[in-house]
Amino acid sequence: MEEVAVENKQVIFKGYIERAPRETDMEVRIGTVEVKTPKGSGAFLVKNLYLSCDPYMRGRMRDYHGSYIPPFVPGQPIQGFGVSKVVASDNPDFKPGDLVSGITGWEEYSLIQKPEQLRRVQQDDIPLSFNLGLLGMPGLTAYAGFYEVCSPKKGDYVFVSAASGAVGQLVGQLAKLHGCYVVGSAGTSQKVAKLDKFSIASASSTIIDYLSITLQMMLITQFDIYLTINRYFPEGIDIYFDNVGGDMLDAALLNMRISGRIAVCGMVSLHSLSDPQGIRNLFNLLTKRIRMQGFLQSDYLHLYPKFLEHVINNYRQGNLVYIEDMNEGLESAPAALAGLFSGKNVGKQVIRVAYE
Amino acid sequence: MEEVAVENKQVIFKGYIERAPRETDMEVRIGTVEVKTPKGSGAFLVKNLYLSCDPYMRGRMRDYHGSYIPPFVPGQPIQGFGVSKVVASDNPDFKPGDLVSGITGWEEYSLIQKPEQLRRVQQDDIPLSFNLGLLGMPGLTAYAGFYEVCSPKKGDYVFVSAASGAVGQLVGQLAKLHGCYVVGSAGTSQKVAKLDKFSIASASSTIIDYLSITLQMMLITQFDIYLTINRYFPEGIDIYFDNVGGDMLDAALLNMRISGRIAVCGMVSLHSLSDPQGIRNLFNLLTKRIRMQGFLQSDYLHLYPKFLEHVINNYRQGNLVYIEDMNEGLESAPAALAGLFSGKNVGKQVIRVAYE
Numbered sequence: 065m066e067e068v069a070v071e072n073k074q075v076i077f078k079g080y081i082e083r084a085p086r087e088t089d090m091e092v093r094i095g096t097v098e099v100k101t102p103k104g105s106g107a108f109l110v111k112n113l114y115l116s117c118d119p120y121m122r123g124r125m126r127d128y129h130g131s132y133i134p135p136f137v138p139g140q141p142i143q144g145f146g147v148s149k150v151v152a153s154d155n156p157d158f159k160p161g162d163l164v165s166g167i168t169g170w171e172e173y174s175l176i177q178k179p180e181q182l183r184r185v186q187q188d189d190i191p192l193s194f195n196l197g198l199l200g201m202p203g204l205t206a207y208a209g210f211y212e213v214c215s216p217k218k219g220d221y222v223f224v225s226a227a228s229g230a231v232g233q234l235v236g237q238l239a240k241l242h243g244c245y246v247v248g249s250a251g252t253s254q255k256v257a258k259l260d261k262f263s264i265a266s267a268s269s270t271i272i273d274y275l276s277i278t279l280q281m282m283l284i285t286q287f288d289i290y291l292t293i294n295r296y297f298p299e300g301i302d303i304y305f306d307n308v309g310g311d312m313l314d315a316a317l318l319n320m321r322i323s324g325r326i327a328v329c330g331m332v333s334l335h336s337l338s339d340p341q342g343i344r345n346l347f348n349l350l351t352k353r354i355r356m357q358g359f360l361q362s363d364y365l366h367l368y369p370k371f372l373e374h375v376i377n378n379y380r381q382g383n384l385v386y387i388e389d390m391n392e393g394l395e396s397a398p399a400a401l402a403g404l405f406s407g408k409n410v411g412k413q414v415i416r417v418a419y420e
Numbered sequence: 421m422e423e424v425a426v427e428n429k430q431v432i433f434k435g436y437i438e439r440a441p442r443e444t445d446m447e448v449r450i451g452t453v454e455v456k457t458p459k460g461s462g463a464f465l466v467k468n469l470y471l472s473c474d475p476y477m478r479g480r481m482r483d484y485h486g487s488y489i490p491p492f493v494p495g496q497p498i499q500g501f502g503v504s505k506v507v508a509s510d511n512p513d514f515k516p517g518d519l520v521s522g523i524t525g526w527e528e529y530s531l532i533q534k535p536e537q538l539r540r541v542q543q544d545d546i547p548l549s550f551n552l553g554l555l556g557m558p559g560l561t562a563y564a565g566f567y568e569v570c571s572p573k574k575g576d577y578v579f580v581s582a583a584s585g586a587v588g589q590l591v592g593q594l595a596k597l598h599g600c601y602v603v604g605s606a607g608t609s610q611k612v613a614k615l616d617k618f619s620i621a622s623a624s625s626t627i628i629d630y631l632s633i634t635l636q637m638m639l640i641t642q643f644d645i646y647l648t649i650n651r652y653f654p655e656g657i658d659i660y661f662d663n664v665g666g667d668m669l670d671a672a673l674l675n676m677r678i679s680g681r682i683a684v685c686g687m688v689s690l691h692s693l694s695d696p697q698g699i700r701n702l703f704n705l706l707t708k709r710i711r712m713q714g715f716l717q718s719d720y721l722h723l724y725p726k727f728l729e730h731v732i733n734n735y736r737q738g739n740l741v742y743i744e745d746m747n748e749g750l751e752s753a754p755a756a757l758a759g760l761f762s763g764k765n766v767g768k769q770v771i772r773v774a775y776e
Contacts, residue, residue, distance in 0.1 A: 309703075314698070330706070342698025346665070346699055347665075349714030350716070351714070351716075353713075353716055355713045357705070357711045358704075358706040360706070
C-alpha cells in the first residue's frame with residue numbers, strides 16, 4: 065500500500081450548535097488519504113479500530129474558545145479518543161503494527177501530527193476497546209473522582225447518578241469494593257437491570273429517571289425524586305457522585321448528611337447551558353457543611369499508573385465488570401454520539417470502525 | 421434588690437414565618453423577673469447590656485426542626501448572642517458583677533439556665549460589644565472561613581460580598597493582611613464608603629448592589645454584575661467569600677479562575693428559601709475545578725483561642741478596624757433585626773440595652 069491514496073470514510077463536523085448534538089450535525093463523507101507520512105515530520109498514519117463517544121464532546125461543538133479544550137473545526141472530522149493501529153510512520157517511537165490509544169479523528173485513517181496525544185497499548189486478555197472506557201479517560205475520571213475528590217470512608221453511604229454510564233458504572237463498583245453502601249440511579253429499566261450485574265443496589269427507574277426528569281419536568285417533580293432517594297438513604301448520603309446535575313442534584317442536596325461530599329462530574333455542565341432552571345437547594349451546603357467539588361481527570365494524570373494497576377488487578381480477579389454499548393461501523397457514529405444525550409446508550413458508548 | 425420582682429422589658433417572638441422577618445413579627449412587652457436564682461439550680465440571672473442581630477436568626481423564626489439549631493418558641497423572648505452582667509447567681513463559676521457573653525434572651529434581665537452557653541469576658545481596651553462581632557461568632561466565622569475553608573495564598577485574587585457586614589468586613593481585612601488582592605461589594609454607597617476605611621478596593625455600589633438585585637431583579641441583570649466583577653478581576657477570582665448567594669454567586673461563578681475556592685457563608689440559605697431562581701452557572705465548578713464549601717463556625721470552636729489571639733493582636737496594632745451599627749434601647753431591636761434583611765445596617769448590628 066506504500067504511497068498510494070486510498071478512500072477514507074470520515075465523519076465531518078458541520079457547524080457550531082448551542083443545543084444537544086443531533087445526528088444531522090455531522091455527515092459521513094468519502095475523502096482520500098495518502099498512505100505515507102511526510103519525511104522529518106515525526107507524524108504517523110493510523111487505521112482507526114475503535115472510537116469513543118463521550119459527553120464532553122458536546123462542549124467542543126459550541127463556538128466557545130474559553131474552555132479547557134478548543135472547539136471542533138467545521139468541515140473537518142470530529143476528534144475524539146480512539147484505539148488505532150499504526151500503518152505508516154515517520155516517528156521512531158511508533159512502528160507499523162503498533163497499537164495506540166489517544167486522540168484521533170473520526171475516520172478510517174488518521175494522520176497523527178501530535179504523537180504526544182497517544183500512547184502505545186498492549187493486546188492482551190483485556191479487550192482493546194476498554195482503553196476507551198475502563199482503562200481510559202472515563203476510568204481515570206471514576207478513579208480520581210471517587211478516591212481523590214470524594215474522600216471515601218468504609219461504610220459511607222454513596223449515591224451515583226448515571227450509574228450504568230461509562231464513569232458511573234466504575235464509581236459504583238469502586239465504592240462497593242471500598243466497603244461503602246452504594247445505590248445508583250439510571251434512566252431506564254434496561255439500565256437498572258445492568259446495575260444488578262454489578263451487585264449495586266439499584267433504584268427503581270420508574271421514579272429516579274434522570275432522562276424523564278429532563279424531558280417531562282412537569283410529570284416527575286423534584287419532590288418525587290427526593291422521596292425516592294430518601295427511601296434508599298433513610299440516614300442520608302455521605303457521597304454523591306453527580307454525573308447529571310439538574311433536578312437530581314437538587315434532590316440529592318436535600319438528602320445529604322452533615323459533612324457530605326459531592327463530586328461534580330460530566331453532564332452538569334450540559335444541563336446548565338440550556339436549562340432555564342437553576343439549582344435551588346444550595347443552602348444545604350451551608351447547613352450541612354457540604355463540600356462540592358468540580359474536577360477533570362486531566363488534573364490527575366500522575367495517578368494513571370496507580371489507577372491502571374488497581375483497575376486491571378481487580379478486573380482480572382473478577383471484582384470488576386465493564387459494560388460497553390458497541391455500535392458497528394463509522395456510519396453509526398453520528399447517531400451514537402447524539403444518542404448519548406437522549407440516554408440511548410447502555411454502558412460505555414464505543415464505535416467499532418474496523419475489526420482488529 | 422434581693423428576692424424582689426422587678427419589671428422586665430422583653431422582645432417577644434409572635435409566631436413562625438416563612439418570609440424575611442418584619443418588625444411586626446415581634447412585640448415589646450413588659451414582664452417581671454425575680455431577682456434571685458433557684459437554690460441548687462446552677463442558674464444565674466444577668467442584666468443584658470448588648471444584644472446581637474444576626475442573619476442566621478431568620479432560620480429560627482421558621483417552624484422547621486431539622487436544622488442545626490432549633491426554632492424560637494412563640495410567646496417567648498427572642499434568643500441570641502449578648503453581652504451581659506451577672507446580678508445574682510447559684511453557680512460558683514459566675515459571680516455577681518462578672519461580665520459574660522453567649523446566648524441570652526432579648527430582655528432586660530435573663531435567667532440563664534444553660535451556663536455552658538456563655539463564657540466570662542474581660543473589660544479592657546477593646547469595646548465590650550465587640551464580643552458580639554470581631555471577637556464573637558461573626559469574627560470566628562470570618563477567621564475559620566477564610567483560613568480554613570478558602571486555603572488562601574499570598575497574591576490570591578479575593579472577592580467578598582456583603583463586605584461591610586459583620587463577617588465580610590473582617591474577611592476583607594484578613595485577606596488584605598495575608599497579602600491578597602481584595603475587592604468587596606456592598607449594597608449602598610454609604611457601605612462602600614466604609615470599605616474605603618479598611619483600604620479594601622471597593623466596587624461601585626451603583627451596579628454591584630446585592631440588595632438592589634434582590635429587589636429589582638428586572639433592572640439589574642446578572643450580566644451587569646458579571647461585567648462589573650470582571651472589571652475588578654480581569655484575571656478572575658481565586659477566592660470568593662460568599663455572604664449573599666443568589667445572582668451575585670452566579671455572576672461570581674462566571675468570573676472564577678481555575679482551582680478557585682468558594683466559601684459558602686450565611687445568607688445563601690435565606691435567598692434560596694424564597695427565591696424562585698436557582699443558581700445556573702454551576703457548570704463552572706466542573707470546567708474550572710472549583711471547590712465550593714459550606715461551613716459553620718461552630719465546627720471550628722477549637723480554633724477559638726488562636727483566632728482571638730490573632731484578631732486581638734492585629735486590632736491592638738492598628739491593623740484591623742471593626743464597624744458597628746449600634747441601636748439604642750430594647751425597643752429598637754425588632755426594627756434592627758428586620759433591617760438586616762433589607763440591608764439597613766452599616767457594619768455589625770448591635771442593640772445597646774443598658775449602659776455598662
